[in-house]
Amino acid sequence: MASFFSRLNAKIRSRPMLSYVCSTHFWGPVSNFGIPLAAVMDTQKSADLISGQMTGALCIYSATFMRYALAVSPRNYLLFACHFVNEGAQLTQAYRWMQYHKWGGKEEAVKNKAEGAVGKIEGEVTKAVEKMKDAAGK
Incomplete structure (x- = not known):
């Protein structure tokens, strides 16, 4: 069995590409x-x-x-x-x-987040006002 592995190792090491692929120089x-x-x-x-x-x-x-x-x-x-x-x-x-x-990226991110929240609130208020107008018109 040992001779089989030694022959296999010799065959692998005889080919430069296979020898390189089987080395730690490649796998590391x-x-x-x-x-x-x-x-x-x-x-x-x-x-x-x-x-x-x-x-x-x-x-x-x-x-x-x-x-x-x-x-x-x-x-x-x-x-x-x-x-x-x-x-x-x-x-x-x-x-x-x-x-x-x-x-200044952190301050800019907080500012953008606050502006987005304000815009969202304004949108919700606008929707609520429209609903109230519709309800008042009926």
Whole structure:
């Protein structure tokens, strides 16, 4: 049985593409792609849910591992791409956090919410007045 596995391993390692796909050099970044996918999906959520500290930590983490991906031998371009995407998503989140918390986005959101509520109330009052006019006319 052991000779079967050793022959199978030798066959896999004899082909460069199969050898690469069966290595941690490939599967590490592939499994790590969940982080940037989640980060990209989070860019569609409300800005008040963003953690500034976590976003900053993830920016540093991705920049560090982008550097690491190019420092190892052989260079791991798949790992670099994974962290490049994550870095872009985290910088987008950092900008959204700054816009919301530091540059007046929170006040603007509250103002828009209040204006929407006032508009809704005005609409309800207009409907009520119309109903009263109809009732008075009958």
